[in-house]
Amino acid sequence: MSEPATGGAVVAGLITYQDAATVGSVARAVRAGLAAHFAGLPTRMLIVDAGSTDRTVALAREALGAEADVVEVATPRSAADLLEVPYHGVPGKARALHALLSTARDLTARACVVFDGGVRTVTPAWVASLAQPVVDGRVDYVAPFFARHPYEGALTKGVVYPLIRALYGVRLRQPAAAEFACSTALAGHWLRHDLWARHGARAGIDIWLAAAAAAGDFRVAEASLGVRAHHARGEEGLDLASTIAQVIGALFADVEKNARFWQRSQSRATERLGSPVVAVPTDPPAIDPDRLVEAFRLGYQELRDIWTWVLPPRTIVDLKKLLELSAREFRLDDELWARVIYDFAIGYRMRPVARDHLLRSLVPLYSGWLASYVGQVHDLGPEAADLRVEALAQAFENQKAYLIARWRWPERLRVG
Amino acid sequence: MPHPAWYQQAVIYELPVKSFFDSNGDGIGDFPGLIEKLDYIESLGVTCLWLLPFFPSPLRDDGYDIADYCQVHPSFGMLDDFRRFLEAAHDRGLRVVIELVLNHTSQEHEWFQRARRAPAGSSERNYYVWSDTDTAYPDARIIFVDSERSNWTWDPVAGAYFWHRFFHHQPDLNFDHPPVLEELLRVVDFWMAMGVDGFRLDAVAYLAEREGTACENLPQTHAILKTLRRHVDARWPDRMLLAEANHGPAEVCAYFGAGDECHMAYHFPLMPRVFMALHVEDRQPIVDILRATPPIPDSCQWALFLRNHDELTLEMVDDDERDYMYLAYSADPQARLNVGIRRRLAPLMGNNRRRLELLNSLLFSFPGTPIVYYGDEIGMGDNMYLGDRNGVRTPMQWTNDRNAGFSRADPPQLYSPVVMDPVYGYQAVNVETQERDGASLLQWMRNLIGLRKLFPAFGVGSLEFVDAANRKVLAYIRRDSHDTILCVANLSRSVQPVELDLRAFAGSVPIEMLGYTEFPAIGSQPYFLTLGPYGFYWFELQRRDV
Numbered sequence: 021m022s023e024p025a026t027g028g029a030v031v032a033g034l035i036t037y038q039d040a041a042t043v044g045s046v047a048r049a050v051r052a053g054l055a056a057h058f059a060g061l062p063t064r065m066l067i068v069d070a071g072s073t074d075r076t077v078a079l080a081r082e083a084l085g086a087e088a089d090v091v092e093v094a095t096p097r098s099a100a101d102l103l104e105v106p107y108h109g110v111p112g113k114a115r116a117l118h119a120l121l122s123t124a125r126d127l128t129a130r131a132c133v134v135f136d137g138g139v140r141t142v143t144p145a146w147v148a149s150l151a152q153p154v155v156d157g158r159v160d161y162v163a164p165f166f167a168r169h170p171y172e173g174a175l176t177k178g179v180v181y182p183l184i185r186a187l188y189g190v191r192l193r194q195p196a197a198a199e200f201a202c203s204t205a206l207a208g209h210w211l212r213h214d215l216w217a218r219h220g221a222r223a224g225i226d227i228w229l230a231a232a233a234a235a236g237d238f239r240v241a242e243a244s245l246g247v248r249a250h251h252a253r254g255e256e257g258l259d260l261a262s263t264i265a266q267v268i269g270a271l272f273a274d275v276e277k278n279a280r281f282w283q284r285s286q287s288r289a290t291e292r293l294g295s296p297v298v299a300v301p302t303d304p305p306a307i308d309p310d311r312l313v314e315a316f317r318l319g320y321q322e323l324r325d326i327w328t329w330v331l332p333p334r335t336i337v338d339l340k341k342l343l344e345l346s347a348r349e350f351r352l353d354d355e356l357w358a359r360v361i362y363d364f365a366i367g368y369r370m371r372p373v374a375r376d377h378l379l380r381s382l383v384p385l386y387s388g389w390l391a392s393y394v395g396q397v398h399d400l401g402p403e404a405a406d407l408r409v410e411a412l413a414q415a416f417e418n419q420k421a422y423l424i425a426r427w428r429w430p431e432r433l434r435v436g
Numbered sequence: 437m438p439h440p441a442w443y444q445q446a447v448i449y450e451l452p453v454k455s456f457f458d459s460n461g462d463g464i465g466d467f468p469g470l471i472e473k474l475d476y477i478e479s480l481g482v483t484c485l486w487l488l489p490f491f492p493s494p495l496r497d498d499g500y501d502i503a504d505y506c507q508v509h510p511s512f513g514m515l516d517d518f519r520r521f522l523e524a525a526h527d528r529g530l531r532v533v534i535e536l537v538l539n540h541t542s543q544e545h546e547w548f549q550r551a552r553r554a555p556a557g558s559s560e561r562n563y564y565v566w567s568d569t570d571t572a573y574p575d576a577r578i579i580f581v582d583s584e585r586s587n588w589t590w591d592p593v594a595g596a597y598f599w600h601r602f603f604h605h606q607p608d609l610n611f612d613h614p615p616v617l618e619e620l621l622r623v624v625d626f627w628m629a630m631g632v633d634g635f636r637l638d639a640v641a642y643l644a645e646r647e648g649t650a651c652e653n654l655p656q657t658h659a660i661l662k663t664l665r666r667h668v669d670a671r672w673p674d675r676m677l678l679a680e681a682n683h684g685p686a687e688v689c690a691y692f693g694a695g696d697e698c699h700m701a702y703h704f705p706l707m708p709r710v711f712m713a714l715h716v717e718d719r720q721p722i723v724d725i726l727r728a729t730p731p732i733p734d735s736c737q738w739a740l741f742l743r744n745h746d747e748l749t750l751e752m753v754d755d756d757e758r759d760y761m762y763l764a765y766s767a768d769p770q771a772r773l774n775v776g777i778r779r780r781l782a783p784l785m786g787n788n789r790r791r792l793e794l795l796n797s798l799l800f801s802f803p804g805t806p807i808v809y810y811g812d813e814i815g816m817g818d819n820m821y822l823g824d825r826n827g828v829r830t831p832m833q834w835t836n837d838r839n840a841g842f843s844r845a846d847p848p849q850l851y852s853p854v855v856m857d858p859v860y861g862y863q864a865v866n867v868e869t870q871e872r873d874g875a876s877l878l879q880w881m882r883n884l885i886g887l888r889k890l891f892p893a894f895g896v897g898s899l900e901f902v903d904a905a906n907r908k909v910l911a912y913i914r915r916d917s918h919d920t921i922l923c924v925a926n927l928s929r930s931v932q933p934v935e936l937d938l939r940a941f942a943g944s945v946p947i948e949m950l951g952y953t954e955f956p957a958i959g960s961q962p963y964f965l966t967l968g969p970y971g972f973y974w975f976e977l978q979r980r981d982v
Contacts, residue, residue, distance in 0.1 A: 280890055284918065425952035428890065429883050432874035 028204065029062040030054060030151055031129040033093075033120040035113070035198070036067065036137030040074040041251045043137040047083035050135055053147025058155065064127060068093045068120045070112050076137065093119045114221035117229075121207040129204050131155045136198040140249045149243040149294055150201035159291060160203040160238035163192045163230060166248040169304040170397040170405035175263065177409045178389050179361055180227065180271060182416035186358075187275060187282035187423075188234035191290040192242055193409070195230035196267070199245070202233070209236050218277075224270025231274050235281040244294035264386060265379040272368040272379075283424050287417065309347040312391035316350075317343055319384020326381040329434050330367030335359060342388060352392040354415035360385055361416075362423035370430055442483075442531060443634065443676045443700055443805060444737045445895045447885050449482040450744060451810035452498070453490045453512045454851055456832050458843035463850040465831070465842070467508070467517035471524050476867065480813060481885035484531040486636060486678075488745055490518070491535075494544050494605070498745070498829065500535075500638060501542035501606050505623040522631050533678065534627060536635035538620055538660075539642050540606040547619070548607050552594040562613040565599035565645060576601070576651040582774050601642045601651070611643050611660050621667050628668070634676030637661075637698065640691065641681040653687050661697045676700060678739055682751055685729040695733035703729070703738040703804060705752035710742070710798055711784065712757060714791065715764040717928040719910035721757075723901055726802070737895070738804030742795055743812060746825055747776030748784070771820045780828050782815040787859060789815075790970035792877060794925060797972040800888045801914060801923045803899045813881040814870050817860020822852065830855050833862040840866060887949060887974075893919040902936050909934040909967065922946060922975040926967035935962035946975035 032050045036043050047065075054063040065084055069077045069092075077092065084090045117134070124132035131154035135142060146164075153159045176194060184195050202210075215221070215228045233240055275282070320343060328336060338356050345351070367378050393412075397405040457469030467490075477485065489499030490512045499509070508515050525532050541548055547563045554560035570588035578584050579601055588597040589604040598607045609616050624635070644656035661679075668675055679691040679698035684705055691701045706729075709721040732738070748765070750758045758775070765784050766777040777784070785791040792815060799806045811832055819827040831854045835841030840854040840862030847853070854862050870876035888894050893916040902911035908928040914921040920941070926932045938944075938958045946955040946963075955975065965973065 280892070283890065421952055428887050428952060429950045430886075432879055435872045435874045435879075 028128040028130040029064045030058045030155060031064045031066060031124045031127060031132045032147060032151075033066040033068055033124065033132065033134050034080060034137045035070065035116050035120065035134065036072060036076045036080060037070040038072050038074055039076045039137035039251070040072075040079055041138075042140050043076050043080045044083040046135055046137050046139060046142045047080045049142040049144050050147055051084055053144035056144050057148035057152065061130065061155070064129070065090045066093050066120055066123055067091070068116045070116045080137065091123065093123050112222075114216055114225040117225060118211070118216050121202075121211055125204055125207045125211060129207070131201055131203060132207055133201040134199060136250070138251050139199075140251055141247055143246070146199070146245050149245055150199065153241050153243070153291070153293060154201045154203050157203075158239070159241040160206040161230070161233040161240045162201040162243050162293070163195060163240065164197045164199045164245045164248070165193055165242045165292070166197070167244075167246055167402065170400065170402060170408075171305045171307050171394060174390050174393065175267060175386070178357070178386065178393060178412065179268060181409065182358065182413040183271060183275070183361060183365075184227070184231060184234070185287075185413045186416035186420050187278075187285065188231055189285045189287045190230075190234040190240050191292075191413075192230055192234075192240060193406075194242075196226045197248075198226060199248075200226075200229070203238075206233055206236070206238050209233075209238070215274075215277075218273060220266065220270045220273055223266035224273065227267075227270055228274050231278060235278050235285075239291075241291035241293055244292070260386075261380045261383045264383055265376055268364075268382060269368070269375065269379050272365050275365050276369050279427065283427070307390070307394050309350070309391045309394050312387040312394070313345075313347045313350050316384045316388035316391065319381070319387070323381045323384060326373055326377065327385075329372040330363050330370075330378065331360065332363070332431070332433060335363065339385075339388075347391060348395065350388070350391050350395055352389050354412045355419055357389050357412070358416040358419040359422055362419060362426070365423065366426050366430055369427070370432075372432070372434065440892055440896045441676075441699070441735060441737075442674070443678075445889070445892055446484040446531065446805050447482045447800075447888065448484045448486050448533070448739070448805060448807040449477060449480065449810065450486045450488070450741075450807050451832075452488040452745065452829055455829055455842075456810065457834070458831075458845065461844040462511070463843050463845035464511045465851075466511065467513035467521045471517075471521050474521075474524055474528055474530070478528045478530065479882065480808075481882055481889065482808065483529070483889070484533060484633070485525060486533045486807065487535070489535045489537065494542055496542070496605050497603050498825070500537055501540075501544075501603070502537050503542045503544040504546075505620075506626045519630060526631065531633040532631075533634040533636055533676065534632050535638055536620070536624065537638040538609070539639040540600060540602060540608045543605045543607060547609075552591050552598075556594075556596070559613070559615060561594075562610055563616055563619075564607045565610045566594065566596045567599070568596055570597045573599070573645050573647060573649075573651050575649060576645070580774055599645065602639065608642065608645075611656070617660060617663060621664070624664070624668065625671065628672040628675060633674075634678060634699075636678045636680060638680050640679045640698070641683060653681070653683060653690060658690060658693065658697060661691065662693060665693075665697055678702070682749060684752060685725070689730050689732060692732050692736040695735045699735065700737045700739045700805065703740055704749065706802070707741060707743075708748065708750055708753050708757070708761060710795065711748070711765060712753070712761060713910070714795065714927055715760075718907050719927060720907060722798075722910060726899065727901075739807055740799055740802055740804035741807040741809065742799050743779075743781045743784070743809050743828070744807065745809065745829055747773045747778040747828075749774075749776040751775045768820070773825065778818070778820055778825050778827055780816060780818040781809070781812045782860060782865075783817050787815065787817075788970070789877065790968075793880065794927070794970040794972055796881065796884060797923070797974070798910075798925060800884055801894055801912075801921075801974065803897070803914070805895065806888070808881070808885075813878055814865055814867055815860070815877045816865055817855045817857065819853065819855055819857075826852055833866040835866050835868040836863045841868065883950075891919055891921060891949075891976075892916060893921055897921070902938065904934045904936050906932055906934045908932050911936050920944070920977040921949070922977055923972070924965060924967065924975070925972040926970060929969050931966060931968055933964065933966050935964050938963040941977050944977040944979050947978055949974040949976050 067080050131151045133151040150162045153162050181193050185191050213232050397408050454465045456465045457473045458465050459469035491502045492504040492507050492509050493499045493501050508518050550560045551563045591598050600606050600608050641652045643660050644654040645651045677698045679701040681688050681691050682704045688701045691698045705725050709725045713721045766772050771777050771779050830852050831842035833840040870878035893914045897914040897916040900913045904911050909932050911924045941958050945957045
């Protein structure tokens with residue numbers, strides 16, 4: 021960690037892909053935010069497009085006008101980018117981010133703030149909320165906190181946030197968000213890191229950046245931004261198994277990579293900036309607990325054999341007890357869920373079964389957890405639902421010693 | 437040093453290509469076979485492979501008699517097979533170290549064939565060390581006392597004696613003749629350009645000869661190594677040179693120079709003293725040798741091993757200790773060779789699992805980079821009736837099928853019989869069986885290697901012994917800027933109590949590392965522990981008062 025670059029510009033980057041419907045409003049909001057909040061400082065706008073075939077780039081330029089501070093950053097692309105099914109919707113996301121951060125570093129930016137060109141709800145205030153703490157030199161990394169319906173972002177709430185918090189000691193509730201702000205020192209740290217070429221970067225890059233900031237001992241904070249709404253890029257239809265394989269696979273890959281760090285890390289302060297916005301989208305995701313519980317039961321029947329490679333008998337027995345419960349009664353204990361995730365992380369490392377099979381076998385367990393979670397928060401307000409997630413994260417912290425013990429001296433539950 | 441170099445954090449796996457896996461059914465292991473087994477090697481968690489010589493050779497000294505430095509012996513494959521292996525190893529994050537035999541070649545090397553026919557005094561002739569008599573350098577000892585009578589051998593073609601420190605078919609190169617080093621630097625460039633990560637420099641103490649000396653560890657030898665190091669540093673960053681110099685720690689330290697000779701060197705005297713300490717159930721032989729080990733430059737590292745492809749050498753112990761070791765570990769005279777014992781680790785330990793675990797815990801926690809000899813991770817045995825050191829170079833035991841799963845050849849076609857005795861034979865000791873046994877030595881070794889890699893302090897941390905009245909218990913601290921690790925080992929076959937003076941760590945909480953189990957905090961009183969037979973603990977000392 022180093023002192024903030026005090027002389028550089030505030031750099032705002034837009035990462036775009038097929039965002040003709042939204043990029044104009046995003047660009048104008050960011051421009052307005054820079055003008056309103058950083059009027060006395062030099063500013064630069066970067067457009068990093070990942071290969072749009074519509075008028076995204078032209079519309080972004082049009083929205084930003086012919087100002088001299090607009091830079092279009094070329095993104096090296098690979099043919100594979102366009103063949104991949106992108107979780108994030110932006111092919112070659114990691115390469116685009118790399119190009120953007122490289123430019124920001126080369127400009128010795130005072131702060132670099134990144135936006136997704138496909139978000140419909142960006143406001144000028146977002147720029148200030150994310151970038152100001154970095155410009156002030158208070159922190160090196162600001163992640164967003166978006167107001168969500170309790171059902172929204174369940175994978176993040178149920179796995180990503182608790183795991184990152186327990187292992188890396190930082191309380192970033194949405195560590196996989198596309199928007200963030202960072203210092204030049206952190207951008208340089210990321211660019212020196214080996215995470216860019218890792219397998220799974222398209223789904224994992226945002227999580228890896230947050231984890232690398234924490235593991236690099238950079239100061240982190242979370243800024244409340246309000247509601248985030250995104251226009252459709254076509255990835256919304258990605259099935260749950262693929263999403264889990266990509267996101268949890270990326271998360272576990274990071275856990276494996278940073279084992280030396282998280283086994284020594286302690287919980288530390290994560291500044292929460294701004295007032296939580298309690299208004300949530302009025303159109304919550306449709307979730308049917310009966311179907312989730314049925315998926316859990318079916319998974320228990322069909323996939324228990326795979327689970328026995330990674331889950332100890334005690335856990336299997338505890339899961340079996342849940343089979344008798346109705347959707348209304350269905351409750352998956354937080355500490356049990358934490359141990360399940362930790363045992364899968366160890367299984368991912370030890371590879372007793374193929375990693376993709378292992379990750380996909382997590383789907384019914386996740387369905388069970390989601391049914392349990394929905395059953396507990398369905399009539400709670402956002403704040404109470406957040407407290408429920410905090411309790412889950414605390415359980416992950418409580419069970420961290422369980423993970424460390426088994427990580428250090430793995431038990432082979434089944435062999436041959 | 438801000439960041440430990442890769443070789444300071446490595447776990448090295450030593451193997452002869454011929455012994456690992458035979459892909460084409462000719463009875464000899466080869467590079468395509470080694471590629472097939474890289475998944476296994478990766479699964480061990482080791483980070484670096486050290487390959488024994490695989491070059492064209494008449495194989496009268498198991499390949500250390502090299503006939504062509506820049507080719508692959510046809511029995512092991514083609515040069516392209518080596519390239520494919522190297523790429524596959526690197527894809528798995530494995531480094532590869534190969535042999536560079538500087539001191540001598542085979543008699544069949546074209547340099548020697550040319551030299552013996554060249555006129556006396558010519559450049560070609562001067563590639564080797566010649567004499568009209570066999571009386572020069574009389575103070576140089578004979579190393580292979582069981583097979584050689586002199587360091588000079590008459591060559592009827594040249595009409596002169598040639599100098600050799602090892603077998604009479606291995607003439608020593610003459611480094612007083614500058615073209616020799618130039619040739620060898622070209623060899624270095626050849627392999628490094630291909631991507632090898634380092635060289636083990638064989639018999640590095642004997643490069644120069646001077647009258648009136650033992651012809652070992654001479655200043656001229658160090659000058660040659662400094663030239664080699666400069667050459668490597670200038671062209672091939674991030675590579676490593678490992679010195680094989682079987683001498684006392686103070687003499688071996690000279691091979692590090694001021695960080696400008698070899699990056700690594702074997703700690704030969706430590707190994708016999710570990711075996712000695714275990715047998716006499718007293719830590720003193722280990723403490724003495726480690727205390728007598730001078731500090732080394734920050735960029736350097738000791739290479740540690742329990743066993744390797746040679747005999748357990750007893751050159752570095754005194755006469756009484758040697759007699760004791762012979763009695764303790766080689767009651768059968770057949771096990772003795774030269775000045776050592778030609779046995780693998782498991783037979784030396786009487787196949788006692790607790791002893792095997794204890795010795796490996798020492799190997800993996802002493803200051804240095806550990807080297808695991810192929811097969812020792814499954815407790816392979818040996819065959820001391822095979823002659824020379826061939827008994828510890830038998831085929832890797834993969835399964836309980838024919839030829840231990842090593843080869844599809846007819847058994848008589850194998851380069852060496854597989855071990856077949858009832859205790860260590862391939863039917864009882866093999867990878868397949870141990871893969872299926874969650875409590876096997878193989879699985880235990882994997883865990884230990886994984887644990888070691890989590891703590892860089894084991895690689896580069898300082899070493900401090902902890903006082904304890906009970907000399908059957910060895911306790912020491914390994915420490916770097918991140919971690920403080922307390923290692924405690926019971927060298928005896930019975931339960932032992934020990935009181936440790938840990939006042940310097942008062943306030944810290946020992947966390948037993950294998951189970952992440954918290955022990956009572958350290959206070960101002962002696963810290964009391966009990967250890968089972970051959971038991972050991974590794975504790976992470978966590979400070980709770982900061």
